[in-house]
Amino acid sequence: MPEVRPALAEQFDSLEQQHEAATLGIWTFLATEVLFFGGLFTAYVVYRFLYPQAFAEASHHTNLLYGTVNTAVLLTSSLTMALAVQAAQEGRNRALVRCLAATIVLGIGFLLVKGLEYREHFAHHLVPGAQFALTAKPKTELFFWLYFTMTGLHGIHVLAGIGVLSVLAFMSSRLNFSSEYYTPVEMGGLYWHFVDIVWVFLYPLLYLINRHL
Amino acid sequence: MITVPKRVYFVVWLLLLVLLVATWGMAKLNLHPFNAILAMTIAVLKMLLIMLYFMHLRYSSRLTWIFAGAGFLWLAILILISLNDYLTRGPGGGG
Numbered sequence: 524m525p526e527v528r529p530a531l532a533e534q535f536d537s538l539e540q541q542h543e544a545a546t547l548g549i550w551t552f553l554a555t556e557v558l559f560f561g562g563l564f565t566a567y568v569v570y571r572f573l574y575p576q577a578f579a580e581a582s583h584h585t586n587l588l589y590g591t592v593n594t595a596v597l598l599t600s601s602l603t604m605a606l607a608v609q610a611a612q613e614g615r616n617r618a619l620v621r622c623l624a625a626t627i628v629l630g631i632g633f634l635l636v637k638g639l640e641y642r643e644h645f646a647h648h649l650v651p652g653a654q655f656a657l658t659a660k661p662k663t664e665l666f667f668w669l670y671f672t673m674t675g676l677h678g679i680h681v682l683a684g685i686g687v688l689s690v691l692a693f694m695s696s697r698l699n700f701s702s703e704y705y706t707p708v709e710m711g712g713l714y715w716h717f718v719d720i721v722w723v724f725l726y727p728l729l730y731l732i733n734r735h736l
Numbered sequence: 737m738i739t740v741p742k743r744v745y746f747v748v749w750l751l752l753l754v755l756l757v758a759t760w761g762m763a764k765l766n767l768h769p770f771n772a773i774l775a776m777t778i779a780v781l782k783m784l785l786i787m788l789y790f791m792h793l794r795y796s797s798r799l800t801w802i803f804a805g806a807g808f809l810w811l812a813i814l815i816l817i818s819l820n821d822y823l824t825r826g827p828g829g830g831g
């Protein structure tokens with residue numbers, strides 16, 4: 524039989540208090556993540572204000588189709604994640620494992636599409652550096668520095684999220700969660716949704732809003 | 737504990753996809769300054785849907801709301817005060 528851990532840790536008075544502490548803890552962590560990405564968002568806003576023409580020129584070289592498909596993939600993965608948390612809540616362990624697996628597959632799908640897109644950028648010499656193709660257009664390299672840094676940092680977060688979800692899937696396949704104690708699933712879910720929200724902003728900033736400047 | 741009907745999650749997901757198609761379609765048109773305004777408004781709407789329903793904020797304590805809002809407050813300060821410099825440097829925009 525798998526180990527059954529007591530649902531209530533001894534430092535808490537009640538399950539509600541324990542749940543609230545975990546929720547506030549993860550939201551505090553997410554606030555630090557907002558500011559982690561916030562520096563890059565600020566750099567983006569400032570440079571877009573200073574060099575709108577370069578941003579307009581450069582953003583025509585991003586792949587709108589890949590970006591749009593990937594947005595749909597991540598939004599759908601947030602649905603499967605929300606369904607995973609609900610399955611955990613209701614003690615439906617098989618559904619929990621299935622929903623986590625679906626979320627992981629969608630996350631990997633996102634990274635694969637992103638990889639295809641990066642490969643295209645490499646082929647077109649859009650990676651900042653000595654081989655950069657748009658040197659005749661001043662400051663376009665700056666846009667691509669931001670593009671690669673922001674999507675790269677986001678990609679690392681997706682990878683970390685896949686790691687977290689894999690651990691959760693392993694734990695739930697060993698029946699470590701019950702409708703009484705599923706806090707890790709819920710907290711992993713909050714992280715995953717956060718990563719989705721970051722992409723919800725990267726998508727218009729990098730693919731959409733500079734096309735007609 | 738919060739129990740959200742499964743239907744709610746699917747409706748939110750559909751709304752998110754509708755917003756995605758809308759923002760993608762609008763990007764093909766030249767709406768001048770409204771391209772950015774509408775795209776960012778839609779991004780905020782998507783964020784609110786995800787936070788309120790998928791992240792359960794709608795059903796969470798007001799203390800959780802404060803914690804969730806804190807990051808955005810500091811982000812707004814970071815961006816607005818940085819822009820305050822660049823926007824007021826006059827012609828040429830500084831740099």
